Amino acid sequence: MARICVLGAGVAGLSSAVNIQSILPEADITIIADQFNTESTSDGAAGNFGILLGRTNADICRLRCWTRDSFEWYHKICTSEDANIAGIHRTHGYQLWRTEQPPPFHGSFDYGYRILSKSELLKLPGNYKYGWELNTLMVECRRYLPWLMKRFKEKGGKVIRKQLKNIVEISGSYDVLVNCTGLGSRKLFDDKELVPIRGHTIRVKAPWIKTLFIADSDTYIYPGQDNVVLGGTRQRGEEKLDKDQRYYDDIMARCCSLVPSLKNAEVEKTWVGLRPWRPCVRLEVEMISVDGGRLPVVHNYGHGSDGVCISWGCGVDAANLVKQQLTETGSQRLVSKL
Amino acid sequence: MAAREPSICVLGAGVIGLSSAVRIQDEFPRCDVTLLADRFSPDTTSDGSGGFWLPHLVGGTNQDSISKWSASTLDYMISLTKSPLANQIGVHLVSGYSFFSEPQCPEWRKLVLGYREVTDKELKLLLPNAKFGVFYTTVMINVKAYLPWLISRFKQKNGKVIQSRVDKIEDLLQKYDIVVNCTGIGANKLANDSDVIPIRGQVTRVKAPWIKHFMTYEGSDEHCEKYILPGTDTVVLGGTGQRGDWNTQIDDRDQLMIWDGCLEMIPSLKVVHNYGHGGAGVTLHWGCAGQVVEEIRAAIKSTVSRL
Numbered sequence: 001m002a003r004i005c006v007l008g009a010g011v012a013g014l015s016s017a018v019n020i021q022s023i024l025p026e027a028d029i030t031i032i033a034d035q036f037n038t039e040s041t042s043d044g045a046a047g048n049f050g051i052l053l054g055r056t057n058a059d060i061c062r063l064r065c066w067t068r069d070s071f072e073w074y075h076k077i078c079t080s081e082d083a084n085i086a087g088i089h090r091t092h093g094y095q096l097w098r099t100e101q102p103p104p105f106h107g108s109f110d111y112g113y114r115i116l117s118k119s120e121l122l123k124l125p126g127n128y129k130y131g132w133e134l135n136t137l138m139v140e141c142r143r144y145l146p147w148l149m150k151r152f153k154e155k156g157g158k159v160i161r162k163q164l165k166n167i168v169e170i171s172g173s174y175d176v177l178v179n180c181t182g183l184g185s186r187k188l189f190d191d192k193e194l195v196p197i198r199g200h201t202i203r204v205k206a207p208w209i210k211t212l213f214i215a216d217s218d219t220y221i222y223p224g225q226d227n228v229v230l231g232g233t234r235q236r237g238e239e240k241l242d243k244d245q246r247y248y249d250d251i252m253a254r255c256c257s258l259v260p261s262l263k264n265a266e267v268e269k270t271w272v273g274l275r276p277w278r279p280c281v282r283l284e285v286e287m288i289s290v291d292g293g294r295l296p297v298v299h300n301y302g303h304g305s306d307g308v309c310i311s312w313g314c315g316v317d318a319a320n321l322v323k324q325q326l327t328e329t330g331s332q333r334l335v336s337k338l
Numbered sequence: 339m340a341a342r343e344p345s346i347c348v349l350g351a352g353v354i355g356l357s358s359a360v361r362i363q364d365e366f367p368r369c370d371v372t373l374l375a376d377r378f379s380p381d382t383t384s385d386g387s388g389g390f391w392l393p394h395l396v397g398g399t400n401q402d403s404i405s406k407w408s409a410s411t412l413d414y415m416i417s418l419t420k421s422p423l424a425n426q427i428g429v430h431l432v433s434g435y436s437f438f439s440e441p442q443c444p445e446w447r448k449l450v451l452g453y454r455e456v457t458d459k460e461l462k463l464l465l466p467n468a469k470f471g472v473f474y475t476t477v478m479i480n481v482k483a484y485l486p487w488l489i490s491r492f493k494q495k496n497g498k499v500i501q502s503r504v505d506k507i508e509d510l511l512q513k514y515d516i517v518v519n520c521t522g523i524g525a526n527k528l529a530n531d532s533d534v535i536p537i538r539g540q541v542t543r544v545k546a547p548w549i550k551h552f553m554t555y556e557g558s559d560e561h562c563e564k565y566i567l568p569g570t571d572t573v574v575l576g577g578t579g580q581r582g583d584w585n586t587q588i589d590d591r592d593q594l595m596i597w598d599g600c601l602e603m604i605p606s607l608k609v610v611h612n613y614g615h616g617g618a619g620v621t622l623h624w625g626c627a628g629q630v631v632e633e634i635r636a637a638i639k640s641t642v643s644r645l
Contacts, residue, residue, distance in 0.1 A: 075463065083606035089548040092433040092475075111460060120452055125420065133452055135473075208430040208480070208570045210550040225548040261424035 002027045002326050005170060007188070008180035009033035009159070011042040011141055011308050012300050014148040015315030016178050021155045023319050024326070031152070032170065034163035037145050041182055044201060044273040046222040046229040047139040047308045048091070048212070049074065051106045055217070057304050058281040063105070066313030071109045073312040074137050087143025089225060092135050093212030096121075096128035104132065106309070111135035125258045126215060134212065139308050140224050164188060167297075171290040176325050177297045178318055182276035185301050191282075194302060196274035198238040200247045203227040204265035219254040227268050230255045234275075234305075241272050278302030283314055285321055296325040343368045346634065347510055349528075350520035351375035351499075352384040353481065356488035357627035358518050363495045365631045372514070373492060376503040379485035383522055388541060388567045388574040389479035390432075390552065391415060393446050401445060403629075409449045411624035415477040416451075425570070428483030432568060433475040434552030435460075437468035451475035465603060468555060478552075480570045504528065516637055518630055538583035540592045541576040546607060549573050553603045564599030566607075575600045575607070 002024065006017045009031050017031050037043060051067060058066070078088045094116070095104070107113040114133045121128055153159070164170065167177070167188060185191045206228040213221040222229040233247055248270050256262050282299045289295075300318040303310065346369050348359040359373045379385050393408045418429045435456065447453040456464075456471035465471065493499065504510060507528055510517045519529060526534040549568045556563040567574040578592050601607055 079463075079605060081605050081608045084546070084548040089550060091550055111463070112457060114452070114454065116452075123416065123451060206425070207547060208425045208428075210568055211431045211433065211475075223550050256422075260420060260422040263422045264425055 002176065003174045004029045004176050004178065004322060005174040006031045006178040006180060007033065007164065008182065008184065008301075009036045009145075009149070010040040010180065010182060011045075011145065011148075011311040012182070012303065012314060013178075013180035014145060014152065015311040016180055016298075016300055016318040017152050017157060017315075018148055019312075019315040019319035020178070020322050021152065021157060023323055025155075027326075028158075029152075029156075030158040030160060030174075032160045032162050032164065034161065036149075036161070038142070040141070040145065041273050041276065042141040042145060042308060044199070044271045045141060045308045046201065046220070046224070046231065047087075047141060047144070048214075048220070048222050049106060049110055049136045049139065049309050050095075050104065050134070050214075051306055051309055052217065053102065053105045055304075056105065056306055057277060057279060057302070058306065058310070062281075062283070062317070063310070066310040066317065067106060067109045069313035069316050070310050071106075071137075074139055078137055082147070084225060085143065086147040087140035087225065089138055089140075090136075091138050091212045091223060092133070092210075093214070093221075094124055094131055095134055095214040095217075096124065096126060096131040097216065098129055100130045104134075106136065107132075110137070125213070128215065134214075138212075138222060138224060139311075140226075141308060143225070144308075167288065168290060171288075171295050174295075176322050177295060178322060179297055179299045180301055180318075182301050182303075182307075183274055185276075185282075185299075189286075189297075189299075191278070191302075193278050195237060195277045196239050197277045197304065198233065198235040198240075198272065198274055199231065199305075200233045200243075200251060201229050201231040201271045202248055202251055203229055203268045203271070204262065205268055206262060206265035208261070209259065209265075213258050215254075215258055219251075219258065221255050221259055221262070228262075228265065230262070236277075239274060241274075243270055243272055247272075275305050276302055276307070277304040281306075281314070283317055283321075285325060298322050298325065343370065344515035345370040345372070345513075346516045346518065347372045347374055347514040348518045348520060349374050349504060349507070349510070350522060350524070351378045351485070351489070352382040352520065352522055353387075353485065353488075353623040354384075354522065354627070355518075355520035356485055356492065357623045358520055358630045359492050359497060360488055361624075361627040361631050362518070362634060363492060363497055366634070367495070370498075371492075372498040372500060373489075374500045374502055374504065374510070376501065378489070378501065380482050382485065384481050384485060386539070386541065387481055388565070388576060389428075389481045389484075389569065390565070390567045390574075391450075391476045391478070393444075405445055405449070407624075407629060408446065410628055412449055412477060414624045415479065419477060426483065427487050428480030428570065429477055430480075430570065431475060432478045432550075432552055433473070434554075435464065435471050435473050436554045436556070437461075437465050437471040438556050439469050439558035441470045442472070447472070447474070465553075465555065467557075467602070478567060478569060483570070516634060518634070535582055536584050538578060538580040538585060539576065540578045540589060540596065541574050542593060542596060543569075543572040543574055544607065545571075546573040548606070549604065555599065555603060557599075564596065564603065566600050566604055573607075 116131045282302045286297045287294045298321045453474040552567045554565040
């Protein structure tokens with residue numbers, strides 16, 4: 001029986017683990033991580049399903065598959081009885097710009113976008129010259145991660161809470177590793193291309209807000225199930241996780257200029273975290289040498305701001321790579337006996 | 339003889355009465371305006387309504403008037419959503435789908451924001467049983483917040499509020515020069531108007547905060563459309579439209595029918611708990627109040643000219 005270890009319990013790790021279970025039901029799968037649920041980077045993400053080509057760091061061809069597979073999955077959950085428990089719901093709103101922009105990449109995959117007319121732009125907040133109506137969904141990790149984890153455990157998946165300093169600590173115990181450690185890969189796999197991009201969000205109680213707004217791509221208002229997520233910031237290379245009030249005040253001011261009634265919304269919590277950005281999402285197999293042998297590692301990390309959005313599609317891809325490795329390794333073993 | 343400013347009494351404190359009273363005050367600041375009603379929020383008919391802007395069940399009223407009044411109301415509501423006090427006032431933008439069993443071309447399509455017909459893909463994904471659908475953005479009112487806000491505006495401008503039951507409008511004309519009758523279904527008795535009939539509405543309010551869109555479906559059978567309206571704190575599920583039915587008690591069969599109809603549209607509603615009420619509509623209130631103002635203006639002119 002194949003022994004598989006998934007490193008990381010954020011949205012990438014859990015999505016990979018659940019997908020592997022689905023196509024390799026006989027496999028023994030263990031998730032090893034030091035951060036779970038609210039401790040994870042994924043928890044801070046608003047979870048808006050949306051991708052802009054100008055910002056994404058994935059190969060377009062693969063991105064199409066990941067986006068399409070992810071949306072199909074979220075849509076299925078969204079229209080099922082599980083929607084609210086899994087933390088996925090439909091959203092609608094507006095993305096506003098000062099100048100004309102190329103169409104949103106995700107527009108071909110979600111429920112559809114529509115360029116706004118001049119008269120609509122006049123009725124909407126701010127003085128924006130261009131924009132589109134968005135019809136998409138929100139995947140909230142606060143509920144989605146525990147929902148995935150429950151499915152994983154129900155099918156016999158094992159979980160170990162542990163902080164790994166080096167791969168050799170566990171390399172002898174598994175046939176395939178799946179690396180979903182995000183920024184953790186800087187140390188664990190010596191990846192020098194990873195760059196943290198710091199983000200701040202504020203979650204407020206504003207149940208009268210049903211419409212999402214994104215302005216200039218960096219100011220956003222996402223109506224979540226339990227609260228409304230306001231953001232944000234994109235600070236490349238910044239790593240300090242102290243909560244600097246100046247950034248929160250600035251976010252609040254920008255959001256209030258879009259939707260003035262947010263001024264009276266009660267702040268529930270503030271958050272700061274690091275997006276795991278890489279010039280290109282790493283979703284591929286690497287053979288590493290350990291203990292005189294070769295161990296396949298399926299990497300699935302470095303998703304930048306798109307982590308939650310494409311998590312399911314990447315998980316499908318990663319699971320296929322794992323299965324491929326096990327099949328190849330199996331046939332190699334046969335060959336070497338001849 | 340010095341002309342005295344007429345005294346005005348607005349009868350009824352639902353959305354029609356309160357908005358009339360407020361607009362009269364705005365237009366005629368020197369007039370004495372009194373609001374008289376036996377029931378106030380949260381006990382008015384308006385309080386039970388879903389608070390959703392959409393011209394609906396307006397009988398044979400002239401289409402131009404409906405368009406004028408509803409457009410004026412919607413524009414006003416949209417401007418209120420941009421206020422920092424939008425939540426206290428109780429207004430918010432909401433978008434969603436209306437599905438039908440056959441193609442439609444409603445007059446109000448020109449009034450709402452971003453009206454468009456749904457694509458075949460959307461129809462298949464969202465409600466395969468329907469034959470036609472439209473998507474648009476409108477406003478929802480949290481009536482339980484809106485009515486108190488209107489009353490406080492009214493009082494701030496020295497409006498008088500009297501809680502009392504009136505059996506004959508004629509009695510009021512002893513005290514006031516002009517009476518504005520906003521008694522809704524009460525006019526059936528009070529104004530002896532047998533053309534005023536009840537259309538019974540029943541709704542259920544549930545806690546389902548993950549629902550951010552509205553969805554309505556007008557099927558091909560005789561029953562009233564089904565709707566899911568995301569309010570500030572609860573989602574309103576409805577409805578019924580029973581002509582001539584005066585029953586103000588919750589009907590279990592109606593409840594079941596509403597529930598089944600709404601579950602078909604959004605399966606995740608299955609998990610919610612519920613508590614219920616009964617209802618009607620708020621789409622026309624601001625525009626109608628504007629009409630009232632015009633009528634009063636004309637009435638005052640004719641009163642003055644008689645002196």
